[in-house]
Amino acid sequence: MARGRRAKKKGKRPAQALRRAFWRWLWRAALVIVGALGLSLLAYRWVDPPVTIYTWQEGRRLGMIAQKPVPMARIAPVMARAAVAAEDANFCQHWGFDMAAIRVAIAEGSGRGASTISQQVVKNVWLWHGRSWARKALEAAITPLVEAALPKRRILEIYLNQAEFDEGVFGVEAAAWHYFGVTAAELSAVQAARLAAVLPDPKGRSAARPSAALRERAAAIMDGAATIARDGRAACFED
Structure with a gap:
């Protein structure tokens, strides 16, 4: 009997050692990931993000x-205002999540319109594209850290430089040249509004050859950009 118990104990020890080794590895991996995230948050206050998962894939x-x-x-102020008016009109007023937009989206049974610019920066810079609960959970965890670490103006700057405006065209400078043959600093209010209007569907819309629906959307964005300039909702990212 004693010999049988000793054999069982010996059988348990390798399994316990493997479990302990697995959990040690898991904690170390988590610490490395958290450390890398923290360092990148500090660095991206001044340094532009290098290649991201999505830009590498594309x-x-x-x-x-x-x-x-x-x-x-070097980005026209009308472009910054147009992007905010189109994607996140309350950008200067929230801490990463627009709770009013989320409540509306829940009431309508859709997630459309609930994602803020801060959340999109997290997705574009640190995560991958696609619809999954894992990605959304990570996005929700990282977004408040981005809001705490980076000024609103810098968050918007990163967004404008990482957003996709056409297939293989990333950032407002490349988009301005691609569509209009000008720099981002030279964009007019109409051009800026059209660029902002393609953001939800950059592969399916064209700022240079706008459909009637896109023209209508761009006109609404121009009005929205003028409104947030008047009522102070652009104050956090303008000089």
């Missing part, structure tokens, strides 16, 4: 992509 798929990050000082 670069491999297409062979090359167009992207040239520029500072906010």
Whole structure:
């Protein structure tokens, strides 16, 4: 009997050792990921993000992509206001999540319109594209950290430099050249509104050849951009 118990104990020890090794590895991996995230948050306050998961995927798929990050000082103010008016009108008033938009989306039974610019920055820079609960959970966890670590103006600057405006065209500088042959600093109010209007569906819409629906959407964005300039909702990202 004693010999049988000793054999059972010996059988348990390797399994316990494997479990302990697995949990040690898991904790170490988690610490590395958290540390890398923290360092990138600090670095991205001043340094533009390098290649992201999505731009890397698109670069491999297409062979090359167009992207040239520029500072906010070289982006037309009307472009910044148009993007906020189109994607997140309460950008200056929330801490990463627009609870009013979320409540409306829940009431309508859809997630459309509930994602803020801060959340989109998290998705574009740190995560992958696609619809999954895992990605949404990570996005929800990282978004408040981004809001705490980066000024609103810098969050918007990163967004404008990472957003996709056409297939293989990333960032407002590349988009301005691609569609209109101008720099981001030279964009007119109409051009900025059309660029903002393609953001929800960059592969299916064209700012250079706008449909009637896109023209109508761009006109609404121009009105929204003017409104947030008047009522102070652009104050957090303007000089």
